[in-house]
Amino acid sequence: MPNDLSARLTFVKAPARDAVGDTAPVADTVAGILSAVKARGDEAVKEFSAKFDKADTPALEITMEEREAAVAALDPQTRADTEFAIANVRRFAEAQMGTIGALETEVLPGVHAGHRVIPIARVGCYVPGGRFPLLSAPVMTIVPAVVAGVQEIVACLPPNAHPAMIAGCHLSGATRIFRIGGAQAIAAMAFGTESVPRVNKIVGPGNAFVNEAKRQVFGPVGIDQLAGPSEIFILADETGDAEMIATDLLAQAEHDVRTRVGLITTHAPLAEAVLQEVEAQLATLSTASVARPAWDDYGLIAVAGSEEDMIAYSEEIAAEHLQVHTADPKDFALKLSNYGSLFIGENASVVYSDKCSGTNHTLPTMGAGQYTGGLWVGSYVKIATHQWLTEEGIKAVAPPAARQAKSETLEGHRRAAQLRLDRMQHRG
DSSP: OOHHHHTTEEEEEOOSSOTTTOOOOOHHHHHHHHHHHHHHTHHHHHHHHHHHSOOOOSOOBOOHHHHHHHHHHSOHHHHHHHHHHHHHHHHHHHHHHTTOOOEEEEEETTEEEEEEEEEOSEEEEEOOOTTTTOTTHHHHHHHHHHHHTOSEEEEEEOTTSOHHHHHHHHHHTOSEEEEOOHHHHHHHHHHOOSSSOOOSEEEOOOOHHHHHHHHHHBTTBEESOOOOSOEEEEEEOTTOOHHHHHHHHHHHHTTOTTOEEEEEESOHHHHHHHHHHHHHHHTTOTTHHHHHHHHHHHOEEEEESSHHHHHHHHHHHOOSEEEEESSSHHHHHTTOOOOSEEEESTTOOHHHHHHTSSSOOOOOOTTGGGTOOOOOGGGGEEEEEEEEEOHHHHHHHHHHHHHHHHHTTOHHHHHHHHHHHHHHHHHO
């Protein structure tokens, strides 16, 4: 944060620890896992499943019979709610897909250029197990892949994941589902094993080991992004509702003990009221064992002297989830550009998007919202360019291309640029 901005903020509650840098050294452990899986395939995967998940997995792939049984075991309301979420995510992904089209244009007379929208052939979706069965997790990674037209969608989830997670993967449209979690799942999808096919891109959030594994395999396979601890920040003026703000902060804090939660406001009385309200709600929150350390260690409440400073601080943080609780939230939202997903007005709680409203909950963290958005249907397609030329086009581009190649002392380039022009002139 710029020093001059920091001096203009008053911290009613500052974080006790640094959520961005506060991670255990996992790189060496992950490197060993990746190397073992690459060398020994299924055997290594099963060994790591036994070591880390305490799971005996004689068969890594979940059969169609098991998938259908998991769906049949869902209680009717859970299935209805899951299908409600799938339908909304699909509708939004289809609308997004409608904005991505093939292109053909004539850059110059005779110089035709364009691009095609090509689905990635095989995608790997990591579905985290977590402390609770996150039923929305497979929906967010698998459904957009289906809409994008991905041919094969491989899902990996920890072997001890709740059976409802298997059902969620099946209903969302996974082609194949495997009982593999952690860094070994990323390794299996990146390199391929006797059971798991090698994928072209890996998507989905996970813990520090999953994140590090994605970082290390990137290159030979694509990844969606590197995700850190979850984040929520709320921007509020004097119209903010302390109870609602505290409730939304704690709703996100219960995800993980390292969740970053914060309020940035121009109204000092609201800051104090939210501080008191958080403490009051923690006293009765059943998940306080998780939310309390997240709040104590990473919670933040800052008072800015002006709207401009509030915005500047928010832009610096680039929060994963950013809620706007101001008198005119739609107008205020137009002034913001750094965030993972924006929630405009107090009616738009993060929890709706987390579960079922349609937008994706796999979002950038740790300031990555300054340069990228979250997972979306476009993450599953390639925009691949092409061109073709007529003789008129060759006449236009060959001379400058040849001259440029000559000035760069690239004789092979110059010859390739000139050859077609020379043959045209010879024929003429």
